[in-house]
Amino acid sequence: MVRVWHVWGGTMAEGFTKLCDAFAKEHPEIELRPVFASNDLATNQKFFTAVAAKRPPEVVFVDGPQVAPWAEWGALEPLTDRCEQAGINADDYFAPCWRQNTYKGDVWALTFCADPNFGFVWSKKAFREAGLDPEKPPVTIEDLDRCARALTHREGNELTQIGLIPWSQYGAANSIFTWGWAFGGDFFDYQADRITADDPRVVKALEWMVSYAKEYDVTKVASLERGFGSAEQNPFITGKVAMMCLHIGGIADLARYAPDLDYGVTFIPAPPDGEQRSSWVGGWCVSIPKGAENQDAAWEFMRWLCASDEGTALVGEATGLFPGYRASPYLKSVQGKKHYGKFLRILEECRHQRPVMPVQARYMRELSRAVDAAVYGKLSPQAALKRATEATQRELDIITAGSSGTRPAASGQVE
Amino acid sequence: MQPSTLPGVRGERLDTSSGAKALRRGRTLAGLLFSAPAILGLLIFTLYPMLASLYYSFTRYSVMKPPVWVGATNYAHLAHDELFWKSLANTAYYAVIAVPLGIVVALGLALLLNMKVRGQALYRTFFFVPSIVPLVASSVLWIWLFNPQNGAINALLRPIFASLGLGEPPGWFADPVWSKPAIILWSLWGVGGSMVIFLAALQDVPQELHEAAEVDGARAWHRVRHITLPFISPQILFVLIMGMIGAFQFFTPAYVMTQGTGGPVDSTLFYSLYLFNVAFADFKMGYACALAWILFLLILAFTALIFRTSARFVYYAGEAR
Numbered sequence: 001m002v003r004v005w006h007v008w009g010g011t012m013a014e015g016f017t018k019l020c021d022a023f024a025k026e027h028p029e030i031e032l033r034p035v036f037a038s039n040d041l042a043t044n045q046k047f048f049t050a051v052a053a054k055r056p057p058e059v060v061f062v063d064g065p066q067v068a069p070w071a072e073w074g075a076l077e078p079l080t081d082r083c084e085q086a087g088i089n090a091d092d093y094f095a096p097c098w099r100q101n102t103y104k105g106d107v108w109a110l111t112f113c114a115d116p117n118f119g120f121v122w123s124k125k126a127f128r129e130a131g132l133d134p135e136k137p138p139v140t141i142e143d144l145d146r147c148a149r150a151l152t153h154r155e156g157n158e159l160t161q162i163g164l165i166p167w168s169q170y171g172a173a174n175s176i177f178t179w180g181w182a183f184g185g186d187f188f189d190y191q192a193d194r195i196t197a198d199d200p201r202v203v204k205a206l207e208w209m210v211s212y213a214k215e216y217d218v219t220k221v222a223s224l225e226r227g228f229g230s231a232e233q234n235p236f237i238t239g240k241v242a243m244m245c246l247h248i249g250g251i252a253d254l255a256r257y258a259p260d261l262d263y264g265v266t267f268i269p270a271p272p273d274g275e276q277r278s279s280w281v282g283g284w285c286v287s288i289p290k291g292a293e294n295q296d297a298a299w300e301f302m303r304w305l306c307a308s309d310e311g312t313a314l315v316g317e318a319t320g321l322f323p324g325y326r327a328s329p330y331l332k333s334v335q336g337k338k339h340y341g342k343f344l345r346i347l348e349e350c351r352h353q354r355p356v357m358p359v360q361a362r363y364m365r366e367l368s369r370a371v372d373a374a375v376y377g378k379l380s381p382q383a384a385l386k387r388a389t390e391a392t393q394r395e396l397d398i399i400t401a402g403s404s405g406t407r408p409a410a411s412g413q414v415e
Numbered sequence: 416m417q418p419s420t421l422p423g424v425r426g427e428r429l430d431t432s433s434g435a436k437a438l439r440r441g442r443t444l445a446g447l448l449f450s451a452p453a454i455l456g457l458l459i460f461t462l463y464p465m466l467a468s469l470y471y472s473f474t475r476y477s478v479m480k481p482p483v484w485v486g487a488t489n490y491a492h493l494a495h496d497e498l499f500w501k502s503l504a505n506t507a508y509y510a511v512i513a514v515p516l517g518i519v520v521a522l523g524l525a526l527l528l529n530m531k532v533r534g535q536a537l538y539r540t541f542f543f544v545p546s547i548v549p550l551v552a553s554s555v556l557w558i559w560l561f562n563p564q565n566g567a568i569n570a571l572l573r574p575i576f577a578s579l580g581l582g583e584p585p586g587w588f589a590d591p592v593w594s595k596p597a598i599i600l601w602s603l604w605g606v607g608g609s610m611v612i613f614l615a616a617l618q619d620v621p622q623e624l625h626e627a628a629e630v631d632g633a634r635a636w637h638r639v640r641h642i643t644l645p646f647i648s649p650q651i652l653f654v655l656i657m658g659m660i661g662a663f664q665f666f667t668p669a670y671v672m673t674q675g676t677g678g679p680v681d682s683t684l685f686y687s688l689y690l691f692n693v694a695f696a697d698f699k700m701g702y703a704c705a706l707a708w709i710l711f712l713l714i715l716a717f718t719a720l721i722f723r724t725s726a727r728f729v730y731y732a733g734e735a736r
Binding site: 041044045048049051052069073074075157158219222223224225226227290359361362365368369372373376378387391395398 | 475478479562563564565583586588589590675679691692695697
């Protein structure tokens with residue numbers, strides 16, 4: 001039996017069930033048992049307890065940046081040998097996907113979906129109303145600032161519509177990653193194993209974000225944000241936000257809740273000396289938990305799901321997400337499709353993944369705190385990012401010191 | 416069991432013969448056997464985890480790999496951990512304001528609800544109901560009440576603030592200055608539990624003392640101050656201690672209202688929330704255990720302090736003074 005702890009609830013669950021059924025038809029000898037286990041703090045406790053008790057599921061969904069920490073903690077089985085035997089290698093995947101799943105010389109996961117983060121979307125209706133050319137989205141940060149100003153409306157003392165909230169793109173940490181890379185910065189030095197959140201270009205990005213907090217008053221923006229909802233109350237649909245970063249899953253949501261919404265997708269704007277067409281990859285991966293029972297059958301399912309033409313095509317069709325497997329026929333099929341084609345271009349040019357290192361969760365929290373402290377004017381961008389760098393580095397040093405000193409060489413390593 | 420059947424009770428002479436000894440042993444055994452579930456439960460589910468967490472607090476432990484002994488490193492790290500101090504300060508802020516305020520409000524309500532008016536039972540129910548609403552549900556509800564633009568609270572405050580020339584009402588959870596006061600206001604909504612305790616205590620205040628004082632010309636405030644308060648002071652002590660322990664462990668609303676971030680700008684990062692993040696987001700169980708033990712010692716110290724000083728303000732009926 002192969003128990004699969006997956007993360008697909010709601011409408012996505014149907015798609016995932018379809019995938020499992022298709023696999024079961026082809027592999028009657030393998031009994032699949034999909035179990036919904038949303039990858040949140042509470043279910044992850046269950047997962048780690050199951051691993052510690054040596055009763056884990058056979059397959060588990062892991063968020064991309066979690067792969068390295070989970071491997072470091074000893075929760076995953078290395079897949080390097082299996083990949084070699086199956087002839088699966090780096091060239092089969094978009095480069096950041098493969099990098100994300102490789103840690104300390106081993107492969108720990110295969111990419112289920114590669115999310116091009118992000119598509120920059122603008123409301124053509126809002127552009128028209130503000131007297132801007134709806135077919136000319138901002139390309140530079142200067143353009144962006146000008147558009148944002150024109151797209152912001154106030155009623156008395158309160159904001160009713162805002163052009164862009166730079167620190168609110170899927171959380172403060174993901175925001176600083178997005179703009180930090182667009183400004184030409186980087187967050188980790190793999191050679192030296194150093195956190196580099198205080199990279200001058202990242203500082204520049206945060207300074208730019210803070211300029212919005214000052215111009216539009218951060219508490220006024222936060223008040224506006226407190227009224228944002230999801231589904232049909234999405235602020236981009238209700239017109240409270242005119243420009244934002246969009247996750248690929250958002251296209252389907254917008255189509256469902258606001259089929260007539262007139263918007264365009266393009267690359268993230270960047271300053272002339274920054275990184276043009278900047279983006280990073282997000283998305284889910286699948287792994288075999290440490291000590292799982294039917295690892296061969298589990299691998300068979302993983303390989304079909306993440307590294308076969310048939311499986312990855314179905315992943316695309318059933319979920320609307322892009323497989324990380326480059327040869328997937330699904331990717332060809334969406335080249336000309338509205339919005340999706342543009343996201344595919346973004347994925348093809350994608351250069352980054354969030355730092356592959358063992359204290360990822362802490363890094364995300366520290367970055368989030370840094371953005372928070374800077375936009376609320378408690379710390380200068382430089383000081384805030386320096387604090388994040390130092391705090392995360394300290395954690396990283398503890399792990400590196402511990403794993404070289406006490407870990408037996410054989411643990412998790414394939415000869 | 417009737418007490419009279421126990422040997423040595425009711426002045427029976429203790430029989431030291433071997434038969435009686437065997438009987439006594441048998442009874443001790445039976446007694447232990449009957450209380451075994453409770454004793455085992457306490458040992459396995461309370462004492463063992465406590466001792467284990469004490470051990471883990473001296474290790475580095477991520478659950479999936481065996482713990483590594485690191486001595487007092489975890490405790491030494493605490494001193495330099497900015498978030499440890501920040502979360503401690505937030506918790507102290509909450510405890511120092513919310514607990515006394517909660518007592519005052521609960522006591523005030525209890526005094527009012529103790530008045531003989533029509534619909535008394537109805538009013539009592541009204542004020543008690545909020546405290547049976549589950550914490551998560553009440554937190555979600557208050558997120559909306561505190562919504563700065565569309566919330567009911569600011570809708571009420573807006574005209575008042577405007578007429579006083581104060582500008583916009585507070586941003587509550589959108590503003591690091593107002594987020595803790597918002598949580599304190601929320602906590603007052605749940606004073607029903609303490610209110611019921613005070614209400615019960617008020618029934619025990621001797622009516623004749625009130626009457627005597629009234630005859631002597633004591634005013635309402637003086638009667639509350641010199642008769643009611645001393646008589647219900649043991650209950651005040653109880654509510655104070657339980658409230659303080661609860662405040663130190665404050666978690667759910669902060670977690671729900673800020674989605675676990677403790678924002679904005681760490682202003683609602685309470686001690687338990689930080690502990691939770693360290694344990695279950697970073698899987699630093701050793702460090703989390705150290706945090707838990709410090710919390711335990713803090714609660715122990717404050718409880719002891721309150722007990723020590725309580726002799727000054729708590730009056731037990733029948734006590735010689």
